[in-house]
Amino acid sequence: MEYFHSVTLDPERCRGCITCVKRCPTEAIRVKDGKATIIKERCIDCGECIRVCPHRAKKAVYDKLSMLDQFEYKVALPAPALFGQYNNLENVDYILNGLLDLGFDDVFEVARAAELVSECTRLKLANEDCPKPLISTACPAVVRLVRVRFPKLIPHLLMVRAPVEIAASIARREAMEATGLPSEKIGVFFISPCPAKVTAVRQPLGTNITDIDGVLAISDVYKPLLNAMNKIQHPKTLSESGLTGISWAYTGGEATSLLRTKYLAADGMENVIKILEEIEDEKLQDLDFVELGACNSGCVGGCLNIENPYIALTRIRQVRKYMPVSNNRIKDYTLSPEEYLCDKPVEYDPVLQLDLDLGRAMQKMQEIQKIEKILPGIDCASCGSPSCHTFAVDVVEGSADISDCLILLKKQLEETKNDECS
Amino acid sequence: MEPIVLNYQVDGEDFSTAGEASSAVKKALKQLGFSPDVIRRVAIAMYEGEINMVIHADGGEATAEISQEEIRIILADRGPGIKDIDLAMQEGYSTAPEEVRNLGFGAGMGLPNIKKYSDELKIESTPGVGTTLRILIRT
Numbered sequence: 170m171e172y173f174h175s176v177t178l179d180p181e182r183c184r185g186c187i188t189c190v191k192r193c194p195t196e197a198i199r200v201k202d203g204k205a206t207i208i209k210e211r212c213i214d215c216g217e218c219i220r221v222c223p224h225r226a227k228k229a230v231y232d233k234l235s236m237l238d239q240f241e242y243k244v245a246l247p248a249p250a251l252f253g254q255y256n257n258l259e260n261v262d263y264i265l266n267g268l269l270d271l272g273f274d275d276v277f278e279v280a281r282a283a284e285l286v287s288e289c290t291r292l293k294l295a296n297e298d299c300p301k302p303l304i305s306t307a308c309p310a311v312v313r314l315v316r317v318r319f320p321k322l323i324p325h326l327l328m329v330r331a332p333v334e335i336a337a338s339i340a341r342r343e344a345m346e347a348t349g350l351p352s353e354k355i356g357v358f359f360i361s362p363c364p365a366k367v368t369a370v371r372q373p374l375g376t377n378i379t380d381i382d383g384v385l386a387i388s389d390v391y392k393p394l395l396n397a398m399n400k401i402q403h404p405k406t407l408s409e410s411g412l413t414g415i416s417w418a419y420t421g422g423e424a425t426s427l428l429r430t431k432y433l434a435a436d437g438m439e440n441v442i443k444i445l446e447e448i449e450d451e452k453l454q455d456l457d458f459v460e461l462g463a464c465n466s467g468c469v470g471g472c473l474n475i476e477n478p479y480i481a482l483t484r485i486r487q488v489r490k491y492m493p494v495s496n497n498r499i500k501d502y503t504l505s506p507e508e509y510l511c512d513k514p515v516e517y518d519p520v521l522q523l524d525l526d527l528g529r530a531m532q533k534m535q536e537i538q539k540i541e542k543i544l545p546g547i548d549c550a551s552c553g554s555p556s557c558h559t560f561a562v563d564v565v566e567g568s569a570d571i572s573d574c575l576i577l578l579k580k581q582l583e584e585t586k587n588d589e590c591s
Numbered sequence: 592m593e594p595i596v597l598n599y600q601v602d603g604e605d606f607s608t609a610g611e612a613s614s615a616v617k618k619a620l621k622q623l624g625f626s627p628d629v630i631r632r633v634a635i636a637m638y639e640g641e642i643n644m645v646i647h648a649d650g651g652e653a654t655a656e657i658s659q660e661e662i663r664i665i666l667a668d669r670g671p672g673i674k675d676i677d678l679a680m681q682e683g684y685s686t687a688p689e690e691v692r693n694l695g696f697g698a699g700m701g702l703p704n705i706k707k708y709s710d711e712l713k714i715e716s717t718p719g720v721g722t723t724l725r726i727l728i729r730t
């Protein structure tokens with residue numbers, strides 16, 4: 170399988186320090202020949218390495234605003250997190266009007282589709298045979314983590330299409346009806362808070378189709394949008410989302426919109442892994458719903474935002490005030506029931522398994538144990554692997570050489586020297 | 592092929608680390624590619640035994656012997672021992688202290704669950720000397 174990743178390395182800037190190696194939640198980064206490399210099969214695009222790199226050598230790949238020129242009619246799909254980026258924002262209409270001034274012909278808030286997904290989820294949960302807890306699929310990094318590390322939990326994933334995908338389908342259809350243009354002349358652009366969502370559009374899980382043509386970064390749109398907004402005096406009323414849709418921007422927003430009390434909402438990769446382990450061990454069976462996000466505070470914490478997540482969160486609470494609880498219902502749209510659902514199962518990707526053959530996997534583990542015994546066990550990562558254990562795995566897999574362990578090398582040198590002296 | 596042996600000292604002093612040995616074994620079984628059902632049974636049975644060593648016996652030693660056909664878990668402690676094993680095996684029987692009950696332990700379901708999820712369970716226990724659980728799970 171080919172892997173596309175939004176998260177990539179800028180080798181020019183990388184100095185080969187081990188900050189990202191140590192912090193990667195799936196142990197997907199190694200330093201080789203003085204530069205970091207990302208193991209494509211393991212990366213879940215959570216963006217943690219982008220956040221922690223002191224040399225800004227990790228970056229996200231996304232589309233540029235100039236891509237708008239390729240289309241006759243352009244629609245913007247702003248993520249709810251965008252609404253938390255600006256100071257003193259009275260209402261979201263300033264942002265939506267500003268987007269029109271930037272060259273978009275129409276806007277469709279992702280928050281609107283989020284309300285539809287909440288409605289789908291409520292219906293699913295009301296159904297007797299719904300696996301519980303249902304696990305949110307809003308964060309693509311979490312879905313990818315489940316897929317490589319928690320195969321047992323795949324049946325718990327909420328197989329409803331992502332809000333942004335549903336928003337794109339509705340927006341495209343509305344644009345075609347309004348303009349009479351063929352689909353290919355209409356450009357639908359998502360304004361994303363994170364690389365995980367860029368990857369999710371380019372290489373979707375749970376479906377093969379997408380109505381999104383390009384994914385822009387909030388950080389790229391931020392300044393031109395600010396300039397455009399500063400010129401607006403009387404914004405037209407464009408916002409059609411409700412309070413619950415906008416609340417998807419932060420942790421707990423999706424879960425609370427289900428109007429049930431037995432839920433858990435957590436964020437940050439370490440917490441996410443812990444919670445998934447607990448569900449796997451059947452310790453959280455009395456819950457209806459579990460919402461998990463890779464970033465601190467949820468999508469306002471995505472690494473393509475400008476503002477500090479906690480500040481953005483406070484602002485979102487302010488702008489959503491006086492909004493109706495929900496303003497979008499499935500019955501108001503023409504999408505068929507199937508169009509809300511994923512059409513392809515998410516499949517287990519056994520990249521963390523030592524071998525597909527159990528016997529060979531056992532042999533490898535024995536070799537790993539042997540190597541681990543002679544390693545210093547201090548997890549210093551100067552070999553380029555995050556820990557002595559992963560280094561031993563790398564040696565057995567053939568991607569590292571035992572001589573890459575500098576501590577061991579030094580010890581051996583000293584021993585030969587002592588032998589020569591005595 | 593020789594079985595893979597994983598060995599852990601289970602700390603009886605620090606309750607917050609309880610469950611780490613079973614979690615490490617679970618991780619290894621996943622890496623090896625055992626079926627989710629086998630992993631689940633091992634994880635639950637070993638977890639219950641490990642927690643018992645911490646709560647009732649001040650810690651001990653946990654060993655997992657992994658081969659293709661079966662997984663053996665040995666949990667050995669030098670705690671107070673179990674006077675009446677048949678009684679301890681009964682659902683609901685528990686001598687767990689109050690402070691861990693608040694954490695949700697002490698339902699008296701640990702040993703019955705180990706029995707339920709394993710293919711064989713042997714308990715050797717001498718009061719004043721210690722307890723050894725031998726759990727076998729066929730793959």
Ligand SMILES: Nc1ncnc2c1ncn2[C@@H]1O[C@H](COP(=O)(O)OP(=O)(O)OP(=O)(O)O)[C@@H](O)[C@H]1O
Nearest residue numbers: 643647648679685686687696697698699700701702
């Ligand atoms: N390793 C041990 N050493 C001494 N006593 C033990 C040990 N394991 C179990 N026991 C005794 O057996 C009883 C029953 O154990 P069991 O695991 O079934 O329940 P529990 O630990 O009390 O509660 P739960 O496991 O539901 O949290 C314990 O309360 C304790 O008296």
Ligand code: SF4
Nearest residue numbers: 308363462464468471
């Ligand atoms: S929590 Fe939100 S912003 Fe962060 S990776 Fe997941 S989807 Fe992206």
Ligand SMILES: [Mg+2]
Nearest residue numbers: 639643701702
């Ligand atoms: Mg117990």
